[in-house]
Amino acid sequence: MRIREAHADDLPFLERILLDAYNWSEPRFTLDRLRTDAMARRYLDGFPAAGDLGVIALIGDEPVGAVWGRALPADRAGYGFVAADVPELTVGVLPEARRRGVASRLMTAVVDIAKRRGVPGLSLSVEDGNTARRLYESFGFEAAGRSGGSDTMLLTLSLPLAGGLVSDVVRVGETVRKSPPRDPEFVRALLRHFERHDWPGAPRFLGTDDRGREMLGFIDGDVPWQPGHEPPSIRSDESLAAVARMVRRFHDLTAGTDLAGGQEVVCHNDLSPKNTVYRDLPVAFIDWDLAAPGARIHDVAHVCWQYVGLGPGVRDAAEAARLVRVIADAYGLVNRSALVDTILWWQDRCRRGIEAGAGDPATARLRESGAAEAVQAAYDWTLAHQDLLRRAVS
Known part of the structure; x- marks a missing residue:
């Protein structure tokens, strides 16, 4: 078995995996419905778009499993939405390849990619009774919300930065996330002033994330x-x-x-x-x-x-x-x-x-x-x- 990154040519296989995910406990979707369902298309259309990540497992030359993730905005949230900067994963392995460690290998690979990219976390949705929950928990996913008969689970990947006696600061990729200062407008104007003068001795202010934290360039x-x-x-x-x-x-x-x-x-x-x-x-x-x-x-x-x-x-x-x-x-x-x-x-x-x-x-x-x-x-x-x-x- 080998693992490689997913690409656009894998879209038909990703559709097959997503169809299995919908039908894990009973028939719910046909392939025709999957291709016209607005919610389902949020996970597939245009893959791989900017920010998407995904991996494919192959035995020989045949794909047998996939994990891919896409960060969706709040107004187009998926089933496992946590935040606009947290990709939601879809996970699946063909029935004939299950219980052979394929899913674990795929999860390891996609988590590694997410860490290298500085993704702050990964989320997914798991329905009650789905034994895949044990796999997700073994990777550190924890319940972060509840929707109908499903739990939204989150794996936090942001890296705490040393120090932090006065404020909590984490690194997310090439950014630093922190709570705003007492006078945020003044500090932001100051950092922008330094940037305009090309002074490299201070971080660049990059905006705020969906949690209200400041985003600064990591030095x-x-x-x-x-x-x-x-x-x-x-x-x-x-x-x-x-x-x-x-x-x-x-x-x-x-x-x-x-x-x-x-x-x-x-x-x-x-x-x-x-x-x-x-x-x-x-x-x-x-x-x-x-x-x-x-x-x-x-x-x-x-x-x-x-x-x-x-x-x-x-x-x-x-x-x-x-x-x-x-x-x-x-x-x-x-x-x-x-x-x-x-x-x-x-x-x-x-x-x-x-x-x-x-x-x-x-x-x-x-x-x-x-x-x-x-x-x-x-x-x-x-x-x-x-x-x-x-x-x-x-």
């Missing part, structure tokens, strides 16, 4: 999301200078624009290694949810705190102070007299925000992770070493 690379476990290269002079130059670039792109709203620039307000994509050196910043008009020094100070790792984990205070100077120099920060005070302001503001966020699930996760205590320790360390830091940047 390939490594994101060291776990604090304290970043590779040492992140704190090299070259890497820190590259971060500072990237910050300077997007600051300059927003200076004097309506987005800056009378402030110096638009600030990211949450710059850190966990919000940076690296390919050896940094290439992009992600998670722009907190972006807002502000002063240049705000982002520069946050970079100094987060990328140098100012806090009790610093082994060499003098070296940390020197790295703060590397960042300020690479950015080209002219007035540095308030830099250390702004670092302290950020640390105090962050701790207070975590402690004040009672009732907010995201902030609760931060508190449970010990974030408030960690930020307080960073503040205490910075306060104790402020003179050293001031001398380094003066």
